[in-house]
Amino acid sequence: MRTCLLYCIFFPASLKCFKTSSPTNLPQQKTNYDIYREQLELQRRGIPLWIPESNGSSSKIYQRTGATIGDVGIVTPFGAFSYVFNICLPRDHPSQPKNLPEDFKPISSTPMDIQKFMEFKSGSHLASKTIHKISNDGRSTDFIFETDASEAAILMLPEGSVAHDLENIPQIKAYAASNIESWYRYINGTRGRQAKNGEIRLVIGCDKTTSWGMAVIDSQER
Numbered sequence: 001m002r003t004c005l006l007y008c009i010f011f012p013a014s015l016k017c018f019k020t021s022s023p024t025n026l027p028q029q030k031t032n033y034d035i036y037r038e039q040l041e042l043q044r045r046g047i048p049l050w051i052p053e054s055n056g057s058s059s060k061i062y063q064r065t066g067a068t069i070g071d072v073g074i075v076t077p078f079g080a081f082s083y084v085f086n087i088c089l090p091r092d093h094p095s096q097p098k099n100l101p102e103d104f105k106p107i108s109s110t111p112m113d114i115q116k117f118m119e120f121k122s123g124s125h126l127a128s129k130t131i132h133k134i135s136n137d138g139r140s141t142d143f144i145f146e147t148d149a150s151e152a153a154i155l156m157l158p159e160g161s162v163a164h165d166l167e168n169i170p171q172i173k174a175y176a177a178s179n180i181e182s183w184y185r186y187i188n189g190t191r192g193r194q195a196k197n198g199e200i201r202l203v204i205g206c207d208k209t210t211s212w213g214m215a216v217i218d219s220q221e222r
Contacts, residue, residue, distance in 0.1 A: 002052040003067040004155060004212055005045050005126075006081060007165070007205030009173065010198055032216045033079035039128045039153035039216075046205065048126075048155060050079025052212060058083060062095040069114060069166050070107070071203040072183060074195050084187055087175065087202070101186050107175045109168065119163035119207050127154035143213075150219035161209040169204060176202050 033050040040048040054063045067073075067081045070088030075081055085096055087107050120126070123143075125133070130149035143156060166172060183200055187193045 001066060001162070001208040001210050002054075002212070003049060003081070003206045004052045004157070004161060004209050005048055005207040006067060006075070006201070006203055007046040008075075008201040008203050009176065010201050030218070031077075032218065033077070035151050035216050035218055036153040036214065037079065039151065040126060040155060042128070043126055045126060046207070047075055047201075048079075048153075049075075049081060050214070052209075053080075055080070055083065059094050065095075066208065067203055067206055069164055069203055069205065070109075070172075072187075073201060073203075074187075074193060074199055075201060081201075081203075082193070084191060084193070087172075087179075097191075099190060101182060101190075103182070107172065109171075113166060113168045115163075115165045115167055117163055118160060120157045120161045120209075122158065122160045124157045124160055125154055126157070128152040147217060149217060152217040154215050156213035156215075157209050157211070158213070159209060159211045161207040163205065163207050165205040172202070172204060 036050055037048055049067075052066070054066050056063070062083065067083065068086070070086045071081070071083055072085055072087060073081055073083045085100060085104075086093070088109050089096055090106055091100055091104060125143070125145075127145070128147070128149065128151075131145050131147045131152050131154055134144040134146055143158075145154060180200070184195065187195050187200060
């Protein structure tokens with residue numbers, strides 16, 4: 001299954017070395033992912049991923065499971081989740097990097113802390129409010145939508161999706177708050193990811209699916 005939506009918490013580091021410079025005032029053209037994320041985040045269903053597939057160079061196990069609860073990483077400008085490590089897994093787990101810090105200790109959690117349920121049924125979709133589904137005669141497997149908006153986005157879930165939600169949020173927040181500075185040191189130092197202040201994400205929930213389709217309407221391309 002692939003992860004199409006992420007529910008994350010993030011903590012800015014308090015260290016001065018992680019402060020970022022002021023953004024430039026140069027205008028930048030929106031990418032398809034910019035529009036996709038802006039539009040679907042309005043639905044308050046988490047961070048939509050433009051690239052649901054796992055990194056092809058990650059472990060075989062991680063490629064099968066995809067992003068999951070406890071993952072620490074970064075959402076890239078291209079809309080993928082760049083996995084670094086998982087706080088729920090032991091150091092020697094195949095999905096963990098071999099160069100974890102010496103003081104790394106996984107958080108204690110149980111499967112009972114995670115709730116799983118069918119979030120979207122087969123044939124469901126998540127879209128901008130300006131997008132409308134056109135009914136058909138029921139004999140076709142095609143899905144047809146229309147909109148007159150200059151920008152819009154849609155995530156189609158032909159086979160639905162399963163939600164994985166962490167319920168013990170206070171425990172994981174306390175764990176993250178006590179480790180976030182070392183995470184920035186590790187991710188930017190040892191792993192060389194150049195994460196800006198506030199960019200590191202800790203996954204506390206996700207929606208997984210076996211099939212999906214995405215589309216973006218952009219007036220700049222018309």
